[in-house]
Amino acid sequence: MYARQRTVNPLLGVYYGIFTAVFIGLVVFLLILEHMKIIDEYILYALTGAAFFLSVVISLATMTNQSEDFYVSGRRVPAGLNGLVLFILSVGGAGLSGFTGAIFFLGMDAYGLLFGLLGGLLISGFFLASYIRKSGVYTLPSFFEVRFRSRFIGFLAALALIGPVLLFAFAELSFLKFMGPLVFGLSSDFTLLLVLVLALCILLPGGVRSMGWAQCALAIVVLLGLIIPLIIVSLKLTNLPLAQMTYGSLIDEISNFQAGVGDRLSSDPAELKITQWSALLKDDFQALSIPFIGGERALTGLDKFLMMVVIAFGLAATPSILLRSTLTLTVFQARKSFAWAVALVGLIILSIPACTIFLQYMIFNPEAKFLVGDLPQWVQQLEGLGLLSVKDVNNDGQIAGSEFLFMRDVGLLGVTVVAGLNETMQSLSFAALMAAAMASFVGRLMTLSKLLSRDLHFQKSEMESDVIGLSNLLWTRLMIVLVTLGLIWSALYVEISGFALFLSGLVLCACSIFPVLILSIWWNRMTKFGFVSGLLSGLIGGCAAVFLTNFGLTNAALGFSLFECAMALITLSFVCSVLGALIGPKPNGADMEVLLDIRTPGGEALYERLLRLAMPRRTTGSV
Amino acid sequence: MMENERFWPYWAATRRLVVVLALICFLANLFGLIFSHLLDEFRLFGFPLGVLITGQFLVLFSIGIVFWFTSFQDQIDAHFGADEDL
Numbered sequence: 001m002y003a004r005q006r007t008v009n010p011l012l013g014v015y016y017g018i019f020t021a022v023f024i025g026l027v028v029f030l031l032i033l034e035h036m037k038i039i040d041e042y043i044l045y046a047l048t049g050a051a052f053f054l055s056v057v058i059s060l061a062t063m064t065n066q067s068e069d070f071y072v073s074g075r076r077v078p079a080g081l082n083g084l085v086l087f088i089l090s091v092g093g094a095g096l097s098g099f100t101g102a103i104f105f106l107g108m109d110a111y112g113l114l115f116g117l118l119g120g121l122l123i124s125g126f127f128l129a130s131y132i133r134k135s136g137v138y139t140l141p142s143f144f145e146v147r148f149r150s151r152f153i154g155f156l157a158a159l160a161l162i163g164p165v166l167l168f169a170f171a172e173l174s175f176l177k178f179m180g181p182l183v184f185g186l187s188s189d190f191t192l193l194l195v196l197v198l199a200l201c202i203l204l205p206g207g208v209r210s211m212g213w214a215q216c217a218l219a220i221v222v223l224l225g226l227i228i229p230l231i232i233v234s235l236k237l238t239n240l241p242l243a244q245m246t247y248g249s250l251i252d253e254i255s256n257f258q259a260g261v262g263d264r265l266s267s268d269p270a271e272l273k274i275t276q277w278s279a280l281l282k283d284d285f286q287a288l289s290i291p292f293i294g295g296e297r298a299l300t301g302l303d304k305f306l307m308m309v310v311i312a313f314g315l316a317a318t319p320s321i322l323l324r325s326t327l328t329l330t331v332f333q334a335r336k337s338f339a340w341a342v343a344l345v346g347l348i349i350l351s352i353p354a355c356t357i358f359l360q361y362m363i364f365n366p367e368a369k370f371l372v373g374d375l376p377q378w379v380q381q382l383e384g385l386g387l388l389s390v391k392d393v394n395n396d397g398q399i400a401g402s403e404f405l406f407m408r409d410v411g412l413l414g415v416t417v418v419a420g421l422n423e424t425m426q427s428l429s430f431a432a433l434m435a436a437a438m439a440s441f442v443g444r445l446m447t448l449s450k451l452l453s454r455d456l457h458f459q460k461s462e463m464e465s466d467v468i469g470l471s472n473l474l475w476t477r478l479m480i481v482l483v484t485l486g487l488i489w490s491a492l493y494v495e496i497s498g499f500a501l502f503l504s505g506l507v508l509c510a511c512s513i514f515p516v517l518i519l520s521i522w523w524n525r526m527t528k529f530g531f532v533s534g535l536l537s538g539l540i541g542g543c544a545a546v547f548l549t550n551f552g553l554t555n556a557a558l559g560f561s562l563f564e565c566a567m568a569l570i571t572l573s574f575v576c577s578v579l580g581a582l583i584g585p586k587p588n589g590a591d592m593e594v595l596l597d598i599r600t601p602g603g604e605a606l607y608e609r610l611l612r613l614a615m616p617r618r619t620t621g622s623v
Numbered sequence: 624m625m626e627n628e629r630f631w632p633y634w635a636a637t638r639r640l641v642v643v644l645a646l647i648c649f650l651a652n653l654f655g656l657i658f659s660h661l662l663d664e665f666r667l668f669g670f671p672l673g674v675l676i677t678g679q680f681l682v683l684f685s686i687g688i689v690f691w692f693t694s695f696q697d698q699i700d701a702h703f704g705a706d707e708d709l
Contacts, residue, residue, distance in 0.1 A: 108660065111677055115652050118685055122648055125689055126641045130696075244679075248670030293663050293671055301657035308656060332700075335693040342689045346682045353678050522638075599634060600625050602705045 006329060008076050016081070019054060019217050023224065026050050030424045044184065044427035051221040051435050056201045058217050059210035070207035070473050071138040071450070077327040081216050083340020085443075088219040089321050090117055090345055092168075093437025094175040096222075098499030101408030102280055104356040107292035112304035114349045116311025116506075121345055123316035125338030129325035131521045131598050133334035136326060136605025139447075140319040140513070141455040146607060147520050147594060148528040156532065158455030160512050160539050161319055165448045166487075167505035168320070172441035173491040175498030178283060179437070182386055183413075183430045189492065195441070196488045202442050203449075203480050207473070211442050212327065218439035223344070225432020226412075230351055233358050233419045244350040247357040251292060254361050281500040281552050285389045285405035288364075292357065306563040313570060314506030317514035320447040331601035352411075359415045363404065370399040378418045387414055408499065437498075445484060453479035500551045507566045511542030515573040519581075524595065526577070529584030534577025541569040625705055633703035640699065644692050648685055655681045 030046060033039040068074055077085075091099070099117070102110035137143045140161060145154025173195065180191025202214045234243035237250065290298050299307075315321065325334040362368075370376070372392050379399075382388035389405040392398070406414075412433060416426040453476040516534045519526045545565040554561045587595075597606050604612075625633065659673035667675050700706055 108674065108677065111656055115656055115681075118682065119649070119652065122645070122685060122689060126645050126692065245668075248668060248674060251671060251674065252666075252669075293660065293674060297660075304656045305653060308652065332693070332697050335696060339686075339689040339693050343686045346686045349682050350679065353674075596625075596630055599637075600630065600705055601700050602625065 006074065006076050008078050008329060012078060012081065016216060016220065019058075020220055020224070022054070023050065023221060027224075027228075027424060027428060030427075031422070034422055034424050040423055043423045044430055047424075047427045048184075048431040048434050051218065051431055052198055052438065055214040055217045055438075056198065059202045059205050059214045062210045062213050063205035064207070064209050065473060067473060069209045070476070073209040073212050073327045075136075075327055076329055077212060077324075077337075079328060079333045079336035080340050082212075082324055082328055082333075082337035083344060084219040085212055085215045085439075086121070086321060086324050086337060086341035087344035087348075088215055088222060088436060088439045089318075089324070089443045090121060090315060090341065091348060091436065092172055092175075092440030092502065093179075093433050093435075094171040094440075094498030094502045096226075096348070096436050097175065097409045097412050097433060098280075098502060100352050100355060100411030101499070103352050104359065104406070104411035105280060105286070105288060105408070106290055106298060109290065109297055109299040109304065112299075112307030113311055114352065115308045117315060117345055118342060118349060119308060119312030120315025120318075120321075121338055121342045123312055124322060124325070125335055125342065127518060128316060128322060128521065129334045129338050130331045130601060132322055133325045133328060133331050134601060134605060135598050136607035138323075138326070138607070139450050139455055140323060141451065142607070144516075144520065144531065145455075146610065147598065148531060149590065149594065150528050153528050153531055154455055156535060157513075158451050160535055161451055162448070163539075163543065164505045164508040164512070165319060165444055165451065167501045167508065168318070169441060169444035169448060169487055170491060170494055170496075171498045171501035171505060172437045172444065173487060173498075174494055174496060174501055175437045176434070176441065177491060178409075178498065179430075179434060182409075183434075192488050192491055195438070196484055198438060199442050199445055199484050200481065203446055203484075204477055207476065207480075208327070208446060211446050215439045215443065218435040221435040222432045222439070223347075225428045225430075225435070226348070226351060229416045229421060229425045229429045230355060230358075232421060232425060233415055234354070236419055237358055237361065243354040243358070244347075247354040250357050250361045254292075254357075254364055280408060281497050281503070283407065283497045285407060287402040287405055288360070289402065292360065303561070303563070306561075306567050310510050310563050310566045310570070311503075311506055313514040314508070314510035317509040317517050318506070319451075319513075320443045323447070355415050356411050359411065359418060362415075362418045364401070372397050372399060375399065378420065381417050382410065382414055385413065385417070408497075445480065445487070448487075449476060449480040449483045452483060496551050503553070503562075504546045504551050507546060507562060508539070508542045511545070511566055511569040511573060512539035515570060515577055519574070519577050521595075521598065523578075523581075524592070525581050525587065527581045527584050527587050527591070530577040530579075530581025533580030534573045537576040538569055538573030541572060542566070545569060625703075629703055629705075633699070633705050636699050636703065637696065640692070640696060644688055648688055651684060652681055 026047065030039070030043050034043060064070055066074070095117075099110070099113055102113055132140075132143060135143050135146055137146060139158075141154040141157035144157040145151060147153075173192070176195050177188045177191055180186045180194075181188055184191070186194075203211055230243040231241045234246055235241050238246040240246045325337065328334045328337055370379070370390075375390070379388065379390060383390070387407045387410040390399045391403055391405070393403050413430065416429045454472075512535055515538060516526075516531050519530065519534070545562060549562045549565075552562070594606065597603070655677040659677040661673065662676065663671040663673040665672040670679070
């Protein structure tokens with residue numbers, strides 16, 4: 001179907017306007033009830049429940065049995081709403097919480113992670129999105145299958161992608177499993193059961209279509225839950241509502257503490273790096289020991305550079321993110337949706353440091369004295385949530401500096417508690433994190449189900465399965481159920497930090513898929529030999545690096561960091577791809593024709609044309 | 624699909640634009656990441672200058688660049704007759 005024959009629903013803005021108004025209305029209603037002391041418990045359940053219930057309603061309302069709707073949302077998603085989903089898939093719950101924790105503990109050193117996020121979306125927007133959209137494929141392996149005109153290449157790409165997508169899915173599950181008992185007081189098993197039911201309710205009715213519209217709703221909840229409480233905290237601390245613009249004035253005010261932190265740094269930078277870096281990926285208590293700016297730093301310029309590049313390459317090659325470009329009406333809309341995603345991630349990058357500076361200011365304000373036996377209420381609250389541990393180590397009757405031990409997730413969850421915001425505002429930020437994790441989880445789940453049901457689909461080519469139509473949808477739905485059950489069951493036994501799994505997934509994508517993906521589009525000479533050699537070298541090396549570091553960031557025994565190793569592997573994968581392509585046979589005329597078609601934004605999408613051409617042949621064959 | 628005579632000039636213009644913009648963004652962010660702490664002694668709008676550049680200006684700059692890219696790339700598509708009709 002041509003773009004001119006498709007139309008974007010003109011009422012989409014109205015629908016999401018209504019959703020936003022209903023959710024804000026609920027927040028205001030709960031604020032009134034709380035103020036009147038009619039309700040002070042169950043607010044968190046009401047907000048989180050409402051967010052998920054409305055998402056499920058949206059999913060059910062967008063039920064479909066059309067193949068194009070189920071796999072690519074009818075290619076009618078407007079750029080702005082697609083950007084919203086891209087934003088939530090890029091950060092996710094584990095990432096959002098982990099990045100805030102990284103800025104809290106490492107200060108400016110952790111900006112490499114945030115710039116990696118931004119860089120990944122920029123690379124996708126500049127180098128990849130429009131070409132993936134023009135190919136019109138339903139999955140990333142089928143892009144390689146179409147590009148190299150080889151079923152084997154598609155199969156190999158699908159095998160390579162299972163690892164990173166599993167890691168991303170487990171990252172969110174691990175985070176949800178961690179948050180359930182922490183915030184809601186539910187058992188881990190019951191939390192996972194709820195996640196199972198929700199995921200199936202969101203995915204089964206309409207696949208990518210129902211999932212995408214539900215993710216939009218959840219992304220709105222995430223934005224509201226992050227920005228509104230931050231505005232109120234900013235008003236309390238600086239009298240101005242623009243948190244992103246006002247936190248700078250507080251950096252100087254906490255400089256006394258920051259200087260004290262600098263003095264306590266270990267004299268051995270290597271030891272400090274390993275301690276701080278590794279601790280960041282464990283769900284464990286740790287003291288703040290690096291100032292936000294100034295003083296001795298844990299990471300060098302090279303570390304920050306590697307961090308930025310590896311995260312950016314990994315994010316750019318993440319299939320759930322890249323495939324969102326195929327859902328837009330046109331190539332122009334695909335580029336624009338990444339621009340919106342950059343804008344929204346930019347807003348989060350502006351907000352995260354504000355959040356951590358506000359938190360550090362409130363806790364470590366030199367004027368604040370915390371006497372043992374007269375600790376403020378937020379200390380008990382955070383201890384109750386399992387985010388803080390205080391111990392008067394030197395027995396001076398005061399709690400100060402390194403006697404505060406924090407969990408990594410305190411960065412985002414703690415700011416509303418320490419600022420003394422009411423229950424509704426605290427619940428709003430908690431609900432936002434749950435919504436982020438859930439939205440990201442269903443996205444990964446759908447990608448995994450598509451990989452297993454379409455790309456590892458016996459000997460049949462993906463295109464032939466699309467010609468079959470409805471039975472293929474049933475097969476994918478069955479796979480969604482099986483994959484969800486399998487993941488939830490496995491998650492009962494996974495005890496690795498969600499942020500560690502998220503970073504490991506990015507590293508695997510960066511080492512294995514990114515080099516071959518870039519070369520497949522931007523290098524005329526790239527061939528299937530180059531693809532196989534580049535993919536295998538990066539994938540094997542990447543898996544080895546992730547296991548040697550034991551889902552951490554460093555291997556103390558071997559003395560390398562995960563990002564150093566990943567950068568070497570990315571280079572190796574590029575070199576192997578180029579050598580493989582140069583040694584093997586040259587691409588023929590048909591290969592070049594496909595490549596040129598992918599690079600030209602005009603004309604019918606390549607996959608749709610191939611599908612159209614395959615239809616009559618199939619019909620004739622069956623007769 | 625475009626004919627070869629029109630495709631290669633179009634591809635050269637696209638490649639030039641993408642590579643130049645990506646390089647600018649990469650170098651700007653890299654500079655901010657590695658060297659901005661040297662500017663932290665100075666203050667602007669209450670912020671240490673290094674924090675302001677890294678945490679604010681570079682983010683806003685990247686957002687501006689990517690929106691400009693989408694519109695300019697569309698102009699290139701139109702100029703070379705590679706307009707969309709998917």
